Amino acid sequence: MDFSLEFEYTKEQERFAEEVRDWLDENVPKDLASPRDPLKVSYEQWQRRRELGRKLGKKGWLYPGYPREYGGGGMDADHRFILIQELAKRHLGLPPYHDAGGTLGAPAIVACGTEEQKKRLLPPIFTGEACTWQLFTEPEAGTDEANQQTNALRFVRDKDYFIINGGKIFVGGMYAPPDQFLLLTRSDVEAPRHQNLAMFIAPANLPGITIIPLDLFIPAMFTLISGETVDSADGVKYQVFFDDVRIHESCLIGGERDGWRVANATLEVEHGAGGGRWIRRNIVVEKLLDQCKSNPNVVKRLRENPQLLDTVVDIYIGAQIERLFAMRNSSGVGAPYAGPQLELYSKNYGVRLTADIAKVLGPYALTDDGEWGLDEGIFEVAERGGICIAPGGTPEALKIIMSRALAIGR
Amino acid sequence: MSLALRLTESEEMLKKTALDFVRRDAPKEVIQDLQESDTGYTEELWRKVVEMGWPGLIVPEQYGGFGNSLTSAGVLFEALGTGPLPGPYFSSGILGSLIILEAGTEEQKQRILPAIAKGEQILTLALTEPGYSWEPGAVQTTAESKNGDFVLDGLKLFTMDAQAATHFIVVARTGKRADTARGISLFLVDRESDGLSVRRLPGFLAGRTFEVKLDSVKVPRADMLGDMDEGWQALEQGIAKSIPVLCAYKAGGCQAVVEMALEYSRLRIQFGTAIGRFQRVQDMIIEMVDHSDAARWTTYESLWKLDTQRSAAESVHLAKAVSSEAYWQVCSLAHRVFSGISYSKEHPVSFHTRASRSLYNYLGEPSYHRQQLARLLTL
Numbered sequence: 001m002d003f004s005l006e007f008e009y010t011k012e013q014e015r016f017a018e019e020v021r022d023w024l025d026e027n028v029p030k031d032l033a034s035p036r037d038p039l040k041v042s043y044e045q046w047q048r049r050r051e052l053g054r055k056l057g058k059k060g061w062l063y064p065g066y067p068r069e070y071g072g073g074g075m076d077a078d079h080r081f082i083l084i085q086e087l088a089k090r091h092l093g094l095p096p097y098h099d100a101g102g103t104l105g106a107p108a109i110v111a112c113g114t115e116e117q118k119k120r121l122l123p124p125i126f127t128g129e130a131c132t133w134q135l136f137t138e139p140e141a142g143t144d145e146a147n148q149q150t151n152a153l154r155f156v157r158d159k160d161y162f163i164i165n166g167g168k169i170f171v172g173g174m175y176a177p178p179d180q181f182l183l184l185t186r187s188d189v190e191a192p193r194h195q196n197l198a199m200f201i202a203p204a205n206l207p208g209i210t211i212i213p214l215d216l217f218i219p220a221m222f223t224l225i226s227g228e229t230v231d232s233a234d235g236v237k238y239q240v241f242f243d244d245v246r247i248h249e250s251c252l253i254g255g256e257r258d259g260w261r262v263a264n265a266t267l268e269v270e271h272g273a274g275g276g277r278w279i280r281r282n283i284v285v286e287k288l289l290d291q292c293k294s295n296p297n298v299v300k301r302l303r304e305n306p307q308l309l310d311t312v313v314d315i316y317i318g319a320q321i322e323r324l325f326a327m328r329n330s331s332g333v334g335a336p337y338a339g340p341q342l343e344l345y346s347k348n349y350g351v352r353l354t355a356d357i358a359k360v361l362g363p364y365a366l367t368d369d370g371e372w373g374l375d376e377g378i379f380e381v382a383e384r385g386g387i388c389i390a391p392g393g394t395p396e397a398l399k400i401i402m403s404r405a406l407a408i409g410r
Numbered sequence: 411m412s413l414a415l416r417l418t419e420s421e422e423m424l425k426k427t428a429l430d431f432v433r434r435d436a437p438k439e440v441i442q443d444l445q446e447s448d449t450g451y452t453e454e455l456w457r458k459v460v461e462m463g464w465p466g467l468i469v470p471e472q473y474g475g476f477g478n479s480l481t482s483a484g485v486l487f488e489a490l491g492t493g494p495l496p497g498p499y500f501s502s503g504i505l506g507s508l509i510i511l512e513a514g515t516e517e518q519k520q521r522i523l524p525a526i527a528k529g530e531q532i533l534t535l536a537l538t539e540p541g542y543s544w545e546p547g548a549v550q551t552t553a554e555s556k557n558g559d560f561v562l563d564g565l566k567l568f569t570m571d572a573q574a575a576t577h578f579i580v581v582a583r584t585g586k587r588a589d590t591a592r593g594i595s596l597f598l599v600d601r602e603s604d605g606l607s608v609r610r611l612p613g614f615l616a617g618r619t620f621e622v623k624l625d626s627v628k629v630p631r632a633d634m635l636g637d638m639d640e641g642w643q644a645l646e647q648g649i650a651k652s653i654p655v656l657c658a659y660k661a662g663g664c665q666a667v668v669e670m671a672l673e674y675s676r677l678r679i680q681f682g683t684a685i686g687r688f689q690r691v692q693d694m695i696i697e698m699v700d701h702s703d704a705a706r707w708t709t710y711e712s713l714w715k716l717d718t719q720r721s722a723a724e725s726v727h728l729a730k731a732v733s734s735e736a737y738w739q740v741c742s743l744a745h746r747v748f749s750g751i752s753y754s755k756e757h758p759v760s761f762h763t764r765a766s767r768s769l770y771n772y773l774g775e776p777s778y779h780r781q782q783l784a785r786l787l788t789l
Contacts, residue, residue, distance in 0.1 A: 001481060002414045003714045279413075292788045302788055309784040313731075316787055320728055321700075324707035331415040337699065345700060399689070402696055408675050408686030 003327065005279065013082060020061075020086045027055050034091035037219050037368070037381045038098075038174065039235040046175045049097040050131065057128030062095055063106065070118055071126035093229035098173035099125075101132025101182035104266040105201060105253075108182070111265040112199075112254040121201050121253075130179040133172040133204070135240060136263065142390075143397045145184075145267075146260060150242060152185035152198050160249050162187070162198075164242040169214070170390070172238040176211045177204045181240070184263055187256050197259025200251040208245040211238050218388035222350030225385040227280040267393075279326045284382045285319040287375045288312075288357060295374070298361060311359045318349045337405035344398040347389040354386035415710070421485045427462065428489030436495050438758050445764060448573040448610055450496035450618050456529060465503040466527025474524030475507070480651060481713045484658035488706075491662025494765040496618065498532050498571035500659065505652040505773075506533030509579055512651075513596050513635040513644035522598065533598075534575040536566035536622050537645075544774045546642045547590035551624060553582035553597060553634075560584075560634060562597065562627040570772060572608045572620035576601050580624065585639045596641035598633040599624075614755075617768025650726050651716055653773050657709040657733040660769060663762050664702035664733075664740045670759060671695055671747045685747070694743045701736035708732045724786055731779040737766040 009017055029048050035041060041049075056062040057071070064080045066072025075083070087094060095102065102125040109121050124130035141147045150166025164185060172178065180203050187198035204211075219225055219235040254262045291298045292312055302308050325342045328334050334341075357365045357379055368377025389395055403409025417425065435455060436444070444450050451459075459465065468483050469475020483504055490499065503526065510522050510533075525531035541548045551564025562582055572578070578599045585593030599606065605625040610618065636644055675686030675695060685691050712725035741763040745752050752759040770776075 001417070001710055001714050002412050003711050004412045004718075006412055008412070289787060299788070309788060310780065312787055313780045313783050316783060317728060317732060320708065321704045321732070324711060325703065327413060328415055328703075328707055331413045333415045341696075341700065341703070344696070399692060399696055402699075403686075403689075403692040406672060406692075406695065406699065408672060408684070408695065409692055410687065 005327075007081065007085070009082070013078060016079060017082050017086060020083055023059070024086060024090060028052060028090055028092070032092075034229070036225055036376070036378055037235070038225075039219055041174060043175055046097060050128070052092075053095045053097055053099075053128035053131075055128075056095070057126060060126075062128045063102075063126040064094070066106065066110070066122070066126055071123035088228045091229050095128065097131065099131055100173065101134040101178070101180070101201075102130070104134055105132055105182035108199070108262045108265040109201070109253055112258065112262045117250075117253060120250075124179070132180050132182055132201070133178045133238075133240075134266070135168045135171050135181045135183045137168060137170045138166070139169055143394055145263065146194055146197065148184055148186040148197055148259075150183075150185045151189065152183075152187050152200065152247070153189075155246065162200075162247050162249065162252075164202075164208075164245040164247060166242050168240045170237045171240055172211070173236055175236070176213065176238055180204050182266070184259055187259065191257065194260040195257050197263065198256050199253045199259045199262040200247055201253060202245075202247045202251045206245050206247070208243040210241040210243070212241070213238050217384055219381050219384050221347070221388050221391055222284075222353065222382060222385040223280070223346045225381050226282045226284040226350075228283060279323065279330050282319050282322070284353070284357075284378055285315060287378055288315060288360065291361065291374060297364075301360070301362065308360055311356050315353060315356050315360075318352065322346055322349055335405075337402045340398045340402040340405060343392065344395055344402060347395050347398070350386040351389060354383050357382060417485060421482055424482060425485050425489050428486050429492065431458070431462070432490060432493045432495055436493050438756070438761070441493050441495065441758075441761055442756060444496045445617075445761060448618065450498065450571065450574055455497065459497075459499065460529035463527075464499060465529050466507075466523075467503060469503075469507050469523050469527045470511075473519055473527070475527040479713075479717045480655060481710065481717050483655045484709060484713045487655050487659040488662035488665075488709075491659035491765075492666040494659070494663050494666075494762055496765075498534060498574040500652070500656055501534040501571040501575070502526055502532045504655045505535055505648065506579065508651045509533075509535065509596070509645060509648035510635065512648040513641060515636060517632075518598075518635060530576075532571075532574055532576045533579055534569060534571040534577075535581075535649075536569045536572070536578045536599075537581045538568050539565060540567050542567065544778055545590070546594055549581050549583050549590075549594055551580065551582040553580075553584050553595060553629070555584075559631050560597065560629045562599065562624045562629055564624050566622040566624070568611070568771070569620045569622045571618055572601075572622050573610060573618065578606075578622065579635070580629075581641065581645060587639075591642040593639045594642040594645075595638050596635040596645060597629045598635060599627060599629055603627045603629070615764055615767040617764060619768060649773055650723070653726050653730050654709050654712040654716065656769065656773060657705065657729045658713070660733040660737040660766070661702065661705040661709050663737050663765055664698075664705050667740050667744045667759060667762050668695070668698050668702045671698060671744050674748055691747060694747055698740045698743050701740050705729075705733035705736035724783065727779040727782045727786070730774060731776040731783065734770050734779075735776045737762070738770055741766045 032048055033045055053062055060073030061083060064073030064075040064083055068074040106125055109118060125132060136145055138149055140149050152162040152164050155161040155163050180201055183200045183202050185198050186196050188196040214237045216237055322345055325345055329338050329342055361379060364374050365379040365383055367373045368380035373380055400409055463476055466475030467478045471477040507526055510519060539548060539550055553560045553562045562580060580597045580599045582595060582597060583593055584595040587593040605627040607623045609621045675691055676684050678685045708729040712722055712729040715722035715725050744759045748759055
């Protein structure tokens with residue numbers, strides 16, 4: 001076995017890394033801020049990220065793994081890794097803005113769309129022209145995602161159109177409006193569960209659509225805000241209402257009753273199938289361990305209360321296990337349950353960490369004050385992020401998925 | 411990226427051979443008998459294991475072994491742990507060999523290591539005493555120089571595999587220094603020596619742990635391993651390298667228990683449905699799987715670090731803290747999944763419960779290794 005993450009470039013790969021570095025030097029705006037708290041990305045900064053996305057898209061670097069004929073980069077895993085590494089050095093992810101509907105919609109379109117749909121729907125996503133929100137969650141369809149109440153019914157006067165009525169909640173991210181939605185709906189109010197759904201890629205600016213921001217205190221999931229890059233994180237969430245919105249049937253992905261199958265193609269990615277995410281550094285834990293060695297205040301607390309040493313060890317052990325699970329998944333040796341296991345572990349670890357950080361650092365962990373907050377307020381963001389465990393499935397839902405993969409659950 | 415976590419072809423083969431061996435030669439009736447026995451092995455099993463070269467797996471070729479990596483040893487012991495196959499295989503072939511390699515003179519290595527590899531000598535470590543601790547300060551057994559030889563006096567407690575051993579590596583104090591790690595020497599002591607007596611500690615969960623009394627036991631100077639007073643560092647090194655192999659044994663035990671629990675939860679019907687359908691049962695199994703995987707991967711990373719001469723101290727403490735706890739918890743949870751049936755001495759889960767308890771403290775319990783981690787992380 002080899003656990004090293006050192007990547008020795010071949011000559012060709014080194015040339016590519018250099019090309020990437022040069023390009024990024026030239027095209028990443030010098031004053032592009034990467035605040036750890038996504039809530040602090042200004043509208044103007046967000047526009048710049050979109051602009052950078054379009055430039056990356058032109059080169060096929062925005063969605064580098066997808067086929068060129070659809071606007072992707074057609075790149076192999078090694079080249080993707082180089083690209084992601086170079087972007088991470090600049091604290092940028094791919095895409096460098098919230099695009100959940102694209103990252104999750106694209107695999108669904110590839111898996112379930114017709115050739116015509118792939119040619120039409122994928123290039124705008126892959127070239128960064130379209131920013132896409134994922135619109136699945138509803139007030140009555142949280143963990144029970146199949147319980148969609150937003151109706152998409154054939155328009156009686158023009159059967160080429162669907163009329164959408166209903167509302168979505170806890171969707172979107174960063175700034176509204178996006179360009180389009182990946183929209184899950186109920187297409188048949190009579191048909192049995194799972195056979196009554198339809199998925200659309202729909203423009204976001206149609207008459208009858210209303211987008212209202214929610215006032216939430218969470219910045220994003222802990223796994224997102226603890227990494228080197230934070231731009232995929234989405235602290236801002238919205239409600240989206242559909243009031244007699246007319247969508248053409250060409251927006252449909254898969255068949256009119258195929259929505260559940262299409263949704264599952266996206267959910268598998270979201271729940272960590274296919275090896276899960278890249279191995280991330282856990283910057284929060286790194287900074288915390290630094291504090292334990294170098295902050296006289298913290299060192300004193302640890303001396304005075306040996307119980308806290310045990311807490312530090314708990315934090316360290318949890319981070320190592322999470323890292324090793326991610327390495328296992330990335331190297332493709334994980335069992336079928338490995339994807340949801342890592343997601344579940346990360347979320348539970350994040351929750352535990354919120355308490356452990358507060359124990360070790362005291363109330364300093366709760367403020368991002370310029371004078372009294374520690375490490376530019378990273379712990380304040382982490383304290384909120386650890387609470388945010390619902391996106392991508394609650395731990396309880398992930399347990400159901402993991403049990404299914406272990407062949408004991410339904 | 412160099413990240414590659416599959417076993418090599420030869421490791422896969424070793425794993426298969428070892429799993430086949432456990433299935434064929436050590437089915438559950440055999441394992442139950444072995445656990446009850448004082449030595450943990452039979453002559454026939456020992457002969458077969460020696461034929462396969464396992465006692466000399468990591469002994470360098472120049473000393474009559476196969477010179478395999480510690481990772482290979484991990485693969486072997488992970489497979490043996492599925493039994494869990496009792497016996498002095500770890501005590502002698504891994505811990506014994508590594509301490510001799512770290513502490514022994516060239517003459518001693520040439521004399522002792524081939525005997526270990528051929529299965530002629532079986533070693534075990536006699537370190538802890540009534541003032542139980544894995545720190546050097548707790549070593550009270552004395553070795554006094556007399557006419558060029560040594561006389562050992564003291565009591566070793568919780569010594570593993572003492573009945574199976576032909577020789578003990580006895581840790582004894584030869585000098586008094588301010589630094590308790592100095593003034594400690596290691597001795598290879600023949601089990602048949604006058605004044606040496608062995609008594610197995612009773613208790614179903616005590617496993618094969620023994621009290622070893624040393625009452626004026628004469629040891630020739632040639633059997634002092636390495637330099638006088640300087641034994642502790644070599645011992646520490648040998649133990650550190652051995653720990654992940656012991657962890658692999660526990661990880662193998664965890665996997666076997668998880669698989670049994672999974673199978674049982676698919677077959678056992680209560681309230682008209684397989685109990686695996688109940689989310690409370692699923693919760694326990696998920697916790698078991700997490701423990702088991704954590705044990706496995708912390709273990710293999712530490713083995714890799716040792717094999718590639720990377721700094722491994724943190725990893726070794728991590729692996730031992732995680733895998734000791736994991737094995738214990740996995741077994742406890744398994745008893746909740748199986749309930750009454752698993753309380754039987756004949757039930758394989760009880761074999762693992764026994765092993766998870768008796769190995770929990772061996773070479774340092776989680777609290778000890780967590781303390782070491784805290785020291786490395788905060789000072």
